[in-house]
Amino acid sequence: MTLETSIEYVKGIGPEKAKLIKSVLGISTVDDLLNFFPIRYLDKSKVHKIGELSDLSTDVQLKGRITNIQEIQTGKIKRLSARFNDDTGSMDLVWFQYSKWLKEQLPVNQEVYIFGKVNVFNHQFSMPHPEIEAEEKKDTEKRLRPIYPSSEKLTKRGLNQRFFQVVIKNICREIPNLIHENFPDYLMKAFKFLSRQHTYLNIHFPKDMEHFEMANYRLKFEESFFFQLGFALKKLHHKTHTAGNPFPVIGNYFNDFYENHLPFELTGAQKRVLKEIRMDMKRPIQMNRLLQGDVGSGKTMVALLTMLIARDNGFQSCIMAPTEILAQQHYNGIKELLENTEVRVRLLTGSSKKSERNVIHAELESGELSILVGTHAILEDKVKFKNLGLAIIDEQHRFGVAQRAKLWAKNKIPPHILVMTATPIPRTLAMSFYSDLDVSVIDELPVGRKPIITAHRKEKDRAYVYDFCREEIRKGRQIYFVYPLIEESETLDYRNLMEGMENIMDNFSKYNTTMLHGKMKPDEKDAAMTYFASGNAQIMVATTVIEVGVNVPNASVMVIESSERFGLSQLHQLRGRVGRGAEQSYCILMTSDKLSKDSRTRIRTMVESTDGFKISEVDMQLRGPGDILGTQQSGVVDFKKLDLVNDSAIIRTTKNTVEKILEADPLLTRPEHQIIKNYYLRNYKGKNKWSKIS
Numbered sequence: 001m002t003l004e005t006s007i008e009y010v011k012g013i014g015p016e017k018a019k020l021i022k023s024v025l026g027i028s029t030v031d032d033l034l035n036f037f038p039i040r041y042l043d044k045s046k047v048h049k050i051g052e053l054s055d056l057s058t059d060v061q062l063k064g065r066i067t068n069i070q071e072i073q074t075g076k077i078k079r080l081s082a083r084f085n086d087d088t089g090s091m092d093l094v095w096f097q098y099s100k101w102l103k104e105q106l107p108v109n110q111e112v113y114i115f116g117k118v119n120v121f122n123h124q125f126s127m128p129h130p131e132i133e134a135e136e137k138k139d140t141e142k143r144l145r146p147i148y149p150s151s152e153k154l155t156k157r158g159l160n161q162r163f164f165q166v167v168i169k170n171i172c173r174e175i176p177n178l179i180h181e182n183f184p185d186y187l188m189k190a191f192k193f194l195s196r197q198h199t200y201l202n203i204h205f206p207k208d209m210e211h212f213e214m215a216n217y218r219l220k221f222e223e224s225f226f227f228q229l230g231f232a233l234k235k236l237h238h239k240t241h242t243a244g245n246p247f248p249v250i251g252n253y254f255n256d257f258y259e260n261h262l263p264f265e266l267t268g269a270q271k272r273v274l275k276e277i278r279m280d281m282k283r284p285i286q287m288n289r290l291l292q293g294d295v296g297s298g299k300t301m302v303a304l305l306t307m308l309i310a311r312d313n314g315f316q317s318c319i320m321a322p323t324e325i326l327a328q329q330h331y332n333g334i335k336e337l338l339e340n341t342e343v344r345v346r347l348l349t350g351s352s353k354k355s356e357r358n359v360i361h362a363e364l365e366s367g368e369l370s371i372l373v374g375t376h377a378i379l380e381d382k383v384k385f386k387n388l389g390l391a392i393i394d395e396q397h398r399f400g401v402a403q404r405a406k407l408w409a410k411n412k413i414p415p416h417i418l419v420m421t422a423t424p425i426p427r428t429l430a431m432s433f434y435s436d437l438d439v440s441v442i443d444e445l446p447v448g449r450k451p452i453i454t455a456h457r458k459e460k461d462r463a464y465v466y467d468f469c470r471e472e473i474r475k476g477r478q479i480y481f482v483y484p485l486i487e488e489s490e491t492l493d494y495r496n497l498m499e500g501m502e503n504i505m506d507n508f509s510k511y512n513t514t515m516l517h518g519k520m521k522p523d524e525k526d527a528a529m530t531y532f533a534s535g536n537a538q539i540m541v542a543t544t545v546i547e548v549g550v551n552v553p554n555a556s557v558m559v560i561e562s563s564e565r566f567g568l569s570q571l572h573q574l575r576g577r578v579g580r581g582a583e584q585s586y587c588i589l590m591t592s593d594k595l596s597k598d599s600r601t602r603i604r605t606m607v608e609s610t611d612g613f614k615i616s617e618v619d620m621q622l623r624g625p626g627d628i629l630g631t632q633q634s635g636v637v638d639f640k641k642l643d644l645v646n647d648s649a650i651i652r653t654t655k656n657t658v659e660k661i662l663e664a665d666p667l668l669t670r671p672e673h674q675i676i677k678n679y680y681l682r683n684y685k686g687k688n689k690w691s692k693i694s
């Protein structure tokens, strides 16, 4: 038997059952079956007392005597009942299905061990269908008994827990031939790991809970370790194999702008991040960097300065945004900043006119145009650069891997890539999911910003909320009202939005209101946005179209309607639309009176914190890691044992361990690292598209 052997040949399985197991559980080899882990264990190592039962969630073992067997008939249903006593109390044992044989064989008035789940009914304990054994078990049988994930389909065809326990036990006998160590001695000692063989034995048939914990820890560690190793190797490989255009020069374009046109002093974090980017782009290796910074932290300025460095080195840049509005805003902002410089910038989106496009295409190919701002339209094959040296992607979670690849192909030597995101993601996710990128973080807001005050208000408070808004408008501020618009209930939401709009126009009749939603045409959206941004309208009623990036510094109040229907990261994004100017800003979360537990947690988190990273942690606890990354990437976090929400300590430790190993031995050539390398090559190489090692 080897790990690759089909389970068909495992004692007790055979071709028919093997087929069934494969179709239901996707298990086809001995290796798969060894990695089919129990979901819980039955503990027969302890004997409990009836008088001291506390945790009724798991099966328990009791020792005592059976008395008083009787058959009871209620209506058509007959059941067998017996009394069971130990020296602390008594309970009923009940069988709803039983044979004559059972009735006659029940050992009365002698000491027995019973095992099963305890129910409580009318303050009385009872145990349905207990297992009964007359003698104390031998030590080896006292081991915890594994319970495997199962399904009705399997159980019905006889593939029950007993079956899995037996066949996996059969495989476990072969473990000395099947399982080999994959960590060197020094790691084994440093982390006091169980050997790999004992890990597998104890994950299936733990000697006791302590051994289970040790086995479980090692499996989580291994999973995280080899995952991190894959990413780290890929990163190393990238750094030694992917050429990039070196940008050694900081020249006139950058210096002139920095000295004469920069409207404010950069924050310390902006300076630090810029330095990290510069160090990357100096080298003849492609940069792949993620720039994380909360809303309003000033990523756009970092992007612009980076593009000026590209210009100084004779290269073009592009910056790509997920929506037209965002692209437009980037364009407006950048154009204004570059007003008195010689750097040329243009905007390309899906709604650019043909004549504009022709000019853009021509200027890109001649090299006249230095900076192209746009949407996905930039990716089209027709868009050819003379020498694209830098591509900046804003809000990258909306772009897929394939689209990133298209950008790469825009130059023979791929452009440096800077990905910007305002959605802070939890550390554990960043460490695993973004391991192929270097990460820079802007963790400081520009000075003078006052933290946004957030309040939770209910329908009955609406009049006060409106009074408050009118007061702010009188002070010269502007207000957003945001309504949810979610696919499934689109019509209803749309009606709510329209009703909300009317209601607001009634209540704020002295002021101008404008509206923005996804069904509007691009030029209508533009007009509405401009109307609000220029201060002609005091109120903007909108859906989440304004979620990303929209920048109107004079807007100081964000009212989010039905806020219990928004996710945490969305609420955080929306709140980031205010607090962009010098004035005190407010976010008011309107909800209905009754809230689910999760909604309450979300609202409370928003009221208590403005730290995007903290909010993302709570978000992950509520939604799980897969949902945070979005469906297209959720496969990346399909771990068997590792839990991204609760195992952050393990993830941190493995990351450090991998880094230390590769720092000392980047090609894993040292003798003690051969088992790591071989295991990795056998099990991971080629299986994950991100792990290339040569």
Ligand code: ADP
Pocket (backbone or CB within 6 Å): 264, 265, 266, 267, 270, 293, 294, 295, 296, 297, 298, 299, 300, 301, 422, 446, 447, 551, 553, 580
């Ligand atoms: P985001 O990181 O959300 O994209 P922006 O780049 O839009 O943030 O910046 C938010 C606002 O802060 C803009 O109005 C910008 O001009 C301003 N800003 C950026 N950096 C600084 C700074 N160092 N000092 C003062 N204001 C700044």
Ligand code: MG
Pocket (backbone or CB within 6 Å): 299, 300, 549
């Ligand atoms: Mg931005």
